Amino acid sequence: xxxxxxxAAPAAAARTVRVAIDAMGGDRAPGEIVAGGxxxxxxxxxxxxxxxxxxxxxxxxxxxxxGARDAISVVPTTEVIAMADEPASAVRxxxxxxVVRCAELxxxxxxxxxxxAGNTGATMAxxxxxxxxxxxxxxxxxxxxxxIPGSLRKQLLVDGGATVDPEPEWLVQWAKLGRAxxxxxxxxxxxxxxxxxxxxxPGKGDALRKAASEQLGxxxxxxxxxEGRDLMRESADVIVTDGFTGNVALKTAEGALxxxxxxxxxxLDEPDFAATSGPLxxxxxxxxxxxxxxxxxxxxxxxxxxxxxISHGSSSATAIVNAVRVxxxxxxxxxxxxxxxxxELEC
Amino acid sequence: xxxxxxxAAPAAAARTVRVAIDAMGGDRAPGEIVAGGxxxxxxxxxxxxxxxxxxxxxxxxxxxxxGARDAISVVPTTEVIAMADEPASAVRxxxxxxVVRCAELxxxxxxxxxxxAGNTGATMAxxxxxxxxxxxxxxxxxxxxxxIPGSLRKQLLVDGGATVDPEPEWLVQWAKLGRAxxxxxxxxxxxxxxxxxxxxxPGKGDALRKAASEQLGxxxxxxxxxEGRDLMRESADVIVTDGFTGNVALKTAEGALxxxxxxxxxxLDEPDFAATSGPLxxxxxxxxxxxxxxxxxxxxxxxxxxxxxISHGSSSATAIVNAVRVxxxxxxxxxxxxxxxxxELEC
Numbered sequence: 001x002x003x004x005x006x007x008a009a010p011a012a013a014a015r016t017v018r019v020a021i022d023a024m025g026g027d028r029a030p031g032e033i034v035a036g037g038x039x040x041x042x043x044x045x046x047x048x049x050x051x052x053x054x055x056x057x058x059x060x061x062x063x064x065x066x067g068a069r070d071a072i073s074v075v076p077t078t079e080v081i082a083m084a085d086e087p088a089s090a091v092r093x094x095x096x097x098x099v100v101r102c103a104e105l106x107x108x109x110x111x112x113x114x115x116x117a118g119n120t121g122a123t124m125a126x127x128x129x130x131x132x133x134x135x136x137x138x139x140x141x142x143x144x145x146x147x148i149p150g151s152l153r154k155q156l157l158v159d160g161g162a163t164v165d166p167e168p169e170w171l172v173q174w175a176k177l178g179r180a181x182x183x184x185x186x187x188x189x190x191x192x193x194x195x196x197x198x199x200x201x202p203g204k205g206d207a208l209r210k211a212a213s214e215q216l217g218x219x220x221x222x223x224x225x226x227e228g229r230d231l232m233r234e235s236a237d238v239i240v241t242d243g244f245t246g247n248v249a250l251k252t253a254e255g256a257l258x259x260x261x262x263x264x265x266x267x268l269d270e271p272d273f274a275a276t277s278g279p280l281x282x283x284x285x286x287x288x289x290x291x292x293x294x295x296x297x298x299x300x301x302x303x304x305x306x307x308x309x310i311s312h313g314s315s316s317a318t319a320i321v322n323a324v325r326v327x328x329x330x331x332x333x334x335x336x337x338x339x340x341x342x343x344e345l346e347c
Numbered sequence: 348x349x350x351x352x353x354x355a356a357p358a359a360a361a362r363t364v365r366v367a368i369d370a371m372g373g374d375r376a377p378g379e380i381v382a383g384g385x386x387x388x389x390x391x392x393x394x395x396x397x398x399x400x401x402x403x404x405x406x407x408x409x410x411x412x413x414g415a416r417d418a419i420s421v422v423p424t425t426e427v428i429a430m431a432d433e434p435a436s437a438v439r440x441x442x443x444x445x446v447v448r449c450a451e452l453x454x455x456x457x458x459x460x461x462x463x464a465g466n467t468g469a470t471m472a473x474x475x476x477x478x479x480x481x482x483x484x485x486x487x488x489x490x491x492x493x494x495i496p497g498s499l500r501k502q503l504l505v506d507g508g509a510t511v512d513p514e515p516e517w518l519v520q521w522a523k524l525g526r527a528x529x530x531x532x533x534x535x536x537x538x539x540x541x542x543x544x545x546x547x548x549p550g551k552g553d554a555l556r557k558a559a560s561e562q563l564g565x566x567x568x569x570x571x572x573x574e575g576r577d578l579m580r581e582s583a584d585v586i587v588t589d590g591f592t593g594n595v596a597l598k599t600a601e602g603a604l605x606x607x608x609x610x611x612x613x614x615l616d617e618p619d620f621a622a623t624s625g626p627l628x629x630x631x632x633x634x635x636x637x638x639x640x641x642x643x644x645x646x647x648x649x650x651x652x653x654x655x656x657i658s659h660g661s662s663s664a665t666a667i668v669n670a671v672r673v674x675x676x677x678x679x680x681x682x683x684x685x686x687x688x689x690x691e692l693e694c
Contacts, residue, residue, distance in 0.1 A: 084548075149606035150613060161545060164553035198508060198594035201431070206511035206591040228598030232606045244553040245595055247545035248588075251575030252596045256603035259496035259579040260635070264611055266497060267634050273627055280620055280627075287614050288607070 016047050016071075017328045020111035023052035023060075024080045024098040025118020027314045033117060034060030036320025042068035043321060046328050049111050051075045052098040077101045083313065087121030091129055099123055103130035106306045113307035113327035115298065117315035124162050127301050127308035134177075134336075136343040139163040140303035141174040141243065142310060143181050144250060146231055147291045156182055156238045157196075157231065160299055161247035168211035171195070171240045173343060175219045177302040178238035180342035184333040185300070185326070186237055190221060194236035196245065197225040208242060216240070228252075257291060298323030300330060302339065307331055363394050363418075364675045367458035370399035370407075371427045371445040372465020374661045380464060381407030383667025389415035390668060393675050396458050398422045399445040424448045430660065434468030438476055446470055450477035453653045460654035460674035462645065464662035471509050474648050474655035481524075481683075483690040486510040487650035488521040488590065489657060490528050491597060493578055494638045503529055503585045504543075504578065507646055508594035515558035518542070518587045520690060522566045524649040525585035527689035531680040532647070532673070533584055537568060541583035543592065544572040555589060563587070575599075604638060645670030647677060649686065654678055 021037045023030045034050060034057055041048040042065070050057045054076040061072065079097040081090045091100055099118055103126040105111040116123035128140055141159035148154065158178040163170065175193045182191035195213055197205040202213060204225055216222045226235045231249060241249070264284070268277040289295055294316050298309040307330045311323040368384045370377045381397060381404055388395040389412070397404045401423040408419065426444040428437045438447055446465055450473040452458040463470035475487055488506030495501065505525040510517065522540045529538035542560055544552040549560060551572055563569045573582045578596060588596070611631070615624040636642055641663050645656040654677045658670040 086550075149610040164545065196595060198511065198591050203433075206589070209591070228595040228600075229602030229605070231599055232602045241595075242553070244545050244556070245592055248543060248575040248592055249595055249599045252578055252599045253575075253603040255576030255579045256600040257607055258576070260604055260607050260638075263496040263634055264631065267627070267630055270630070272630070276623070277627075280614070280624075283614055283617070283619070284611065287610055291607075 016045065017113070017331045018047040018049060018111045019324050019327045020049040020051055020075070020102040020105045020114045021320065021324070022099045022102045022114070022116040022118055022123070023050045023057050025116045025123065026311070027083075028316060029118065030056045030060050032315065032317045033320055036315070036317035037324070038064040038068055038072060039317055040321045040324035041071040044325055044328060046071070046324060048072045048324070049075055049105060051102045051105070052077055052080070075101060075105065081119050081122040083119050085119060085122060087119060087125045090119070090122050091125040099126045100130070103127050103306075103308070106308070107131055112331040113309065115309045115311060115320065115323045115327055117311040117313060117320065117323075120161065120310055120313070123308065123310055124301055127304050127306060131304040131306035131308070134303055134305055134340050134343060137173050137177070137303035138170050139166065140301050141177065142299045143178055143185070143302050144246070144299040145185065145296050147296060148232055148234060149288070149291060151234060153234055154186060155231070155236060156185065157246055157250065158238060158240050158302065159243040159246050160250055161243045162301065164242060164244040166208070166242050168208060168215055171212040171242070172215045172219060174302065175216055175222065175238060175240045176342045177339050178240060179219070179221060180338045181300060181302060181335065182237045184330060184335055184338065188237055191237035193219055193222045193238045193240065194224060194226040194230075196231070196239050196241040196249070197227065200225050200227060254293070261288070294319040295322060297326040300326070300335070305336060307335060363392065364460070364678045365394040365396060365458045366671050366674045367396040367398055367422070367449040367452045367461045368667065368671070369446045369449045369461070369463040369465055369470070370397045370404050372463045372470065373658070374430075375663060376465065377403045377407050379662065379664045380667055383662070383664035384671070385411040385415055385419060386664055387668045387671035388418040391672055391675060393418070393671060395419045395671070396422055396452060398449045398452070399424055399427070422448060422452065428466050428469040430466050432466060432469060434466060434472045437466070437469050438472040446473045447477070450474050450653075450655070453655070454478055459678040460656065462656045462658060462667065462670045462674055464658040464660060464667065464670075467508065467657055467660070470655065470657055471648055474651050474653060478651040478653035478655070481650055481652055481687050481690060484520050484524070484650035485517050486513065487648050488524065489646045490525055490532070490649050491593070491646040492532065492643050494643060495579055495581060496635070496638060498581060500581055501533060502578070502581075502583060503532065504593055504597065505585060505587050505649065506590040506593050507597055508590045509648065511589060511591040513555070513589050515555060515562055518559040518589070519562045519566060521649065522563055522569065522585060522587045523689045524686050525587065526566070526568060527685045528647060528649060528682065529584045531677060531682055531685065535584055538584035539570050540566055540568045540585045540587065541570055541573040541577075543578070543586050543588035543596070544574065547572050547574060601640070608635070641666040642669060644673040647673070647682070652683060654682060
């Protein structure tokens with residue numbers, strides 16, 4: 001996967017980007033996370049700070065070659081927030097957890113960005129509580145890149161699950177933040193924005209959509225409603241919705257893709273086709289690689305005073321490399337300043 | 348596609364089921380709708396009442412063989428509710444529209460059920476205003492059968508788009524109605540029920556989900572939350588949600604399936620595979636036939652005093668035959684009485 005890379009600001013070019021990774025977060029932590037961090041250090045020319053249990057990280061790093069090793073440091077922590085922990089209270093009570101320490105490294109200037117694949121709610125809560133909110137943003141939102149089958153384009157779904165029950169004006173804030181982020185992440189000058197609704201007509205929607213639709217009219221690039229079927233075909237660069245609907249839509253798309261992929265491969269394994277379908281299987285995997293969560297590169301938490309990239313719970317080493325790449329792109333582009341400006345200028 | 352058919356009640360067996368079809372409703376009306384009605388009459392042993400412009404219906408029937416023709420009658424109307432019309436006001440102002448007359452035929456006992464593929468909101472509004480609501484049901488909901496790739500099972504999503512902004516207790520009503528309908532449509536004795544949410548844990552959800560989850564605990568068969576990825580894999584027989592989220596989820600799944608299908612077939616057309624992929628394409632189409640909207644058989648409007656089957660806007664003749672089959676199954680099973688009982692007994 002190729003990510004558009006914004007030109008580095010002259011001031012930032014002088015020193016290497018430093019990314020803190022929650023080594024204990026994710027279904028495949030610490031092994032795949034540590035391996036991903038090491039690979040990112042070797043491939044991307046960034047400094048990696050692995051945060052977590054030092055013995056586990058040391059085990060994971062045992063096989064890494066020395067060239068990359070110099071770009072990797074370890075910050076030891078004693079606690080872990082589990083997938084099942086209640087996010088906000090876990091962040092408050094587990095002060096020496098790997099994800100909280102990651103957020104503090106960014107807050108205190110010891111790292112430029114954090115990457116977490118653990119408990120999503122806890123990762124967001126750690127970033128929100130340690131970074132604070134951008135002035136003028138009521139609640140954060142996750143900007144999830146949606147792949148489009150057969151296209152190199154991506155679209156950003158905002159909010160992918162950070163904030164349920166938003167007020168209509170929060171969707172306006174997310175639209176502005178999403179536009180600013182799309183210029184960096186998608187490399188688009190004047191991104192279009194749409195509202196996810198249950199029909200394209202302006203009057204469609206529930207109470208939230210009807211109220212938000214009117215207010216979104218004042219956002220540059222707003223082109224009206226799109227529907228669920230527009231999420232995975234070219235429709236708008238930034239698609240705004242509440243975090244509940246966004247989460248359901250993302251998981252529905254994932255489930256549909258997994259279901260049809262399983263069906264196609266089971267047909268290819270049938271006696272009539274199995275003997276000759278090997279090359280076709282490889283080509284199908286290649287053609288659909290951009291649809292896999294490992295390759296989408298993680299989701300930026302919009303609205304906080306720092307760069308926090310959320311990778312999916314089953315992240316492999318490849319997913320972590322891609323998430324670090326997005327984090328570095330965001331840092332080099334000065335994303336947080338751009339996000340602040342988007343709210344200040346357009347408010 | 349095979350639909351489980353509930354045994355006909357002895358009293359109903361004496362006379363043929365009569366289904367009114369809105370011949371003017373749908374992107375491919377009247378041609379495909381009329382052809383579908385004629386095919387249903389020939390294949391299913393039902394009486395078909397085609398409602399709409401008599402000249403257009405006559406044109407459509409011109410090529411039909413005489414055996415089926417005896418089971419088809421025409422009710423002429425002068426108005427049509429278009430896809431873009433505002434549903435409720437169109438139903439009120441266009442009193443001689445095909446969809447309103449369909450609902451009146453059912454209300455007045457001249458037909459046992461109606462099938463409509465036109466403006467979904469208008470079809471629902473016509474049924475709601477002419478049939479009235481079942482006592483104890485605040486608002487209607489659409490029960491949409493979800494196909495599961497690679498499985499013969501289906502699950503019902505309730506509400507697929509009839510009612511946005513529901514109160515929590517309406518979801519409880521829909522769960523009960525959905526269970527009663529699942530016994531007929533899915534042929535299941537004791538259907539399971541789940542709430543669509545943004546996480547499986549009991550505390551997950553927005554304000555609506557949190558309130559509904561507690562109340563749903565009292566519904567027989569309730570097994571907690573499911574997520575978007577569970578819609579298209581075996582999870583629960585009845586999955587309840589609000590009509591906004593249901594609409595977005597259905598269209599998201601449709602878009603994802605269309606996207607990946609396009610990708611797979613474009614790979615099969617590549618030079619390396621095109622020469623030999625013919626039989627594989629046919630087999631893939633066959634294996635995925637149950638996923639096509641034409642073959643899912645239409646969606647029952649739950650909560651009204653009559654049988655109204657909503658078919659999708661792009662319905663072909665095949666879709667209409669399948670919708671009529673579902674309508675007949677519902678009539679023969681005495682579905683409206685069963686739905687009433689589900690609300691009365693469990694309230």
